[in-house]
Amino acid sequence: MKLEIRNVSKQYSGTLALDGFSAELTCGLYGLLGPNGAGKTTLISIITTLLPPTAGTVLYNGRPAGGRDYMKVIGYLPQDPRFYKSFTAEEFLRYMAAMKGIGKKDAAARTAELLEQVNLTAHRNKKIGAFSGGMRQRLGIAQAILNDPEILILDEPTAGLDPKERVRFRNIISRLSSDRIILVATHIVSDLEFAAKEVLLLKEGRLLKKAAPTDLQNSVAGKVWRIQAEEAELEQYMRRYVIANAAASGGQYTLRIVSDEKPQESAQPEQPRLEDVYLYYFGETYETDHRL
Amino acid sequence: MRQIIGYELRKLFRNRLVLFMLALFSVLNLYQIYGDYRKYAGSEKSWRDGYFAVYDEISGPWDNEKIRYVLAEYEKAKAAVSSGNYSTEPDQPGTHTGYVFGDWGLFEQIKDDMERMYHYGKTMAALTQKAADNAVFYEEKGNPALAKQNRLIAETYRNRSVAAFYDTLGISRYLKYDFSTLLILMLLIPLLSPLFAREHESGMHALLRLTPDFRKLPYAKLAACCTGIALVCLFFFTEDFLAFRYFYHIRGLSQPVWTLPDYFYTPLSCTVGGCLLLQAALKLLGFLVIGCVCTAFSAAAKHELIPFCCTFAVALVLVLTDAFAGSTVLSVLNPVTMLRNEALFRDFKTVSVFGRPVFSFRLPVLAALTEWLMLAGLTLAAGRLPARQRRTRHEI
């Protein structure tokens, strides 16, 4: 199976949300990383055919994406879904099974299996309105894989989940990634660090990098530093460099800095993580980051 | 506070649907006014042209020449019609309206209007005298209430006269025209329904509650609501007036209001222009009441469809009640009376309040003002309630 995104662009009245995005995806877990407004949701909407591209095409196994056959192989979990609050979990999955063209008998079996898989069997008859965020996300992943899709698209699937839920979610996704294309758009880098086959970095509608996490980490080798700084110097460093972490201890700060240049003589190089890669490509200093 | 009100107003009107409907309704309104004009100013163009041409000639301060002219034309047309020797073909030369029968009808109407207005001062002098005599009589009989009422009559109608003659058709039709009232009502309900409800729907209510100026917000919303209603009313009232003025060649706005045929015995002492403003103000009051019904529902509801449906139902019931209730307590309390206020000022009607005669048209106005304040208070109270914690039923 191969999903090809060829030179896809999307223009919204004056704004270019996607600019000539091209990528080829095969079996495995792909992470889609980028800051807010990078075009992740736009790209996902185009892949799922919710939006038509202004230019370019999406091909699946050589055929243009779209149509009923394509829908049969897609599973999608949008960002922060609320579903039908008066439906129970089981009712909801049965309903989505019907929408996905799964027969009644198969739907019953599949529903039971999925509820087990996402650990919601005990809550099968509970109304979705009473679910916590984590339970709702698990239900969301269950409905997304109801039809055993070949392409699974997840938009911010772990936003708002506690660490335990996130780990559970990662494990489910990892299990699924062996024989299908999974594309996860997220801000939470740690979800992809050890599981993703490749990570796509998206900035201002353009694909910056597409590589395995280790390769990306290696690309910023020698650009991650650890230094000690006094409290009085802290602000100065924050103005000048991208700070990945600042830990205080006994009046001094241990700073993890991502920078091309060595920030101070005594700076020690650190093993880059995926988060450092993110900061390297998307991070901003105190002066340039208007969000501070 | 002014800034908040400004933002609330922007939120209200930054709605493409409402703006589109405003544009559409203004076109419909013009269409309806034109239909009204064609119906009441004569379906034949020759009649309308003749009508306005004659009034152009004779309008203005009393002039014996003009009176003689009207009487002469009337007699001439009457004689022609009585003789039977007249053509029924249209566009006859030597006629004003295009045919003799039309001229006769026109000048008869003008003559009657002229007579009514010319003798108005005398009629009112007689009435005033009679009222003064009655007042003395009732005092002697020990009936102070009726004595006061008659003194009020004498005072009200004292020194009334008509100094000039103008066509009153346009103004009379304008006062009776109420299609724009329906349009404003239809526009206000969807405009105001989301005022409070949208904050709950969008989850903004929780955020706004944590701001220092949250307590001002319901007041600002209410102020924006009233301002919005006033703006919409101003738009339509202006359109109505300009359209009527254009079609009906309205003049004589500085004439006393009692020159209008339906207002012969009006207790109002103002000009025609003043009466138009008064009518507009009362309509605005009626809309403010109904608008506050909507905002009260909106403040209590979590979904904007609820205040829409509720206000629509309430408005429907109020309109039906106004039609069927007649002159009862219901009509005093019904804000639709404000929307149809043309009949309020026609006759001298009073009620006794603590032994003093009070014009009865003040009652529905007072009732409407009270209702407005009460509903505004209700809106403010509902708008300041904390967001409910329990889950609401969610639609599928």
Place this chain on the structure above:
Amino acid sequence: MKYECYKLFVKRKAWLLLLVFTALRLLTAFLQTNYASDYRMELYRDAYFRHMEVLEGRLTEEKAAYIEAENALIRELTGENSEDFIGCYIRGEITEDEFNERYRLRTTGYERKDAFAVINDRYRSVSQNPERVYFLYSNGWTGLFGNEHLDFVLLILVMLLTVPMICDEFSTGMYPLLRTAPNGGARLYAAKAGTAVLTAMLSAMLFFAAEAGFYAAVLGLPDGSFPLQSLPPFEQSPYPVSILGAAALTLLNRFIGVTFLTLALLCLSALTKRALSAVFLGTAGILLPYILFAKSSLKYLLPTPLGFLLSCGWLKGSFPVSPNAQEILTVTPAQYRTVLLVSAGLTAGLFLLGMLAFTGFSLPRIRRKGAAALCLLCLLLTGCGKAPASEPDLTGLVYDKWQYRPESEAFSVIRDEETGSFLSYPDSGGQVPLIHDCFTDTADLRRGSLPYIDGDTVYYVNQYSMFHMEIIALDTRDFSERCVYRAYWSDNLDRPEMLFGLGMYLPSKKPQEERTDAYFVHHGQLVLSKPQGIFRIDLRTGDECCIHAGKTENLAATCGYLYYLDELLDLYRCDLKTNVSEKLPVGKIRHFYAAADGLYCRSLKEDAYYFVPPDGSQKKPVPDFDGDAFLKGELT
């Protein structure tokens, strides 16, 4: 579609909405029954149905003969001038019993005439088109589908059920999931449309069935197999269908209307994605044409759901814009076919447009929640009802010598045709106008009525229109006035004036009151003479009781009794303490005047005046009696 039905009926409890709205529809039908299309049928219901037993159905020679015979009988009974048989009685050609019988027959004749009037009206139409116009009782059917009014209840229900079917998918964030599902998108939209349309049709059918049940129970729905033209509103109908067939066609038109409306609402919902916007546009789209084109056939000819929702106009052919209006609308079968075709095309277009919008016109943004809510209020309008008749409390009521002539010791009432009515004070010689209304030059008592004096109070009738009457009590001590009785009647088609001229043209309403003529007031008791009889109303308690049923004349009181002539011109007196009336043995009286000590009666037979004491025990001739002088107080 199964799931859509489940979502609608189970999860959103549409079945509850349907029940509630059906009850509401029944309530509105109940409120409208007062406006039955022909109130005359209800006024003389018994007589009407008696005739219908013979006449119902197609016109035959026997039925025509029956009608002719009835009309002849009516002519015979009423054609004779009362003076004729009075003259016969005077001349001794007929006995008193024969006179009574002929008088009774004459009165009966007029009643028969009134009761038969509606049949005669119908006969005119039936005889012109006997193949298609039959006799039948039509109020039930007309109420069911003959009146042209927009069913607001159905309109609101359809909006509440339909709009959230689409809008809620956006507000709950389900839209992207459904769009990306194989059975989502167009299939889902089609399923929703099917569910919505079926539900709307079910609603229309439920309402129609409920109304049919209501009218069948209250008014009756007889003879559905008769031709449609037998119903008065459909006389000009060009369609050769039965009444039942027409009812079915009306229902079918409503189905078409709700289908059109539903698909339009779904399209609006898909385009706007907001429940409020869709509902508002839908409401405006129906209401505005309804008002703008209320008096125009455009309301049927425009390709909107409105014409189909109104539905009855399609079957009427030519009909007045409103009951009793002169302007005639004509809607032909050819126009119907054209509008139907165009509407079908438009409906299909809206369906496709909605489907396109749902499946990919724009990026579905998750909207805020919208909810369909039900909140309708009904206000029951109550008119003024009369208190149930009961015996007034006469304890303490003192019966003085009642004065007939408007006179008291302190003053009297003098009437002058030119100058009006005055109170005359004999002691001071002064005169004061009775009525002090500044606004009318000739404010006076109603013509033909007399004022009555009760102590310091003068009661007079103030009539300011043909169909109103007020009895005013004037306190002569301070000349304050209050209205003690008000009657309203109307025998024309009177409809409430509605704001914006909303096209709810209701048929005629039954008159509220019968015409009230003579009256008498004494000691807080108002005695009224109406066509149904004499009634007494206690002005303090409002209690009412009937003293004498049937037509009466010449009501007056003196010597502690109430005197009157019945329709047979017999003189009765009534003891108001006991309400017992007795006939006085004085023979037939043409007219009488009540004096302080008895009555001056003009005998029918002798055509001369007699003085009759209060008990009617004797008659003393008074040959020079002058009634006018008596009334002016010039005779003692």
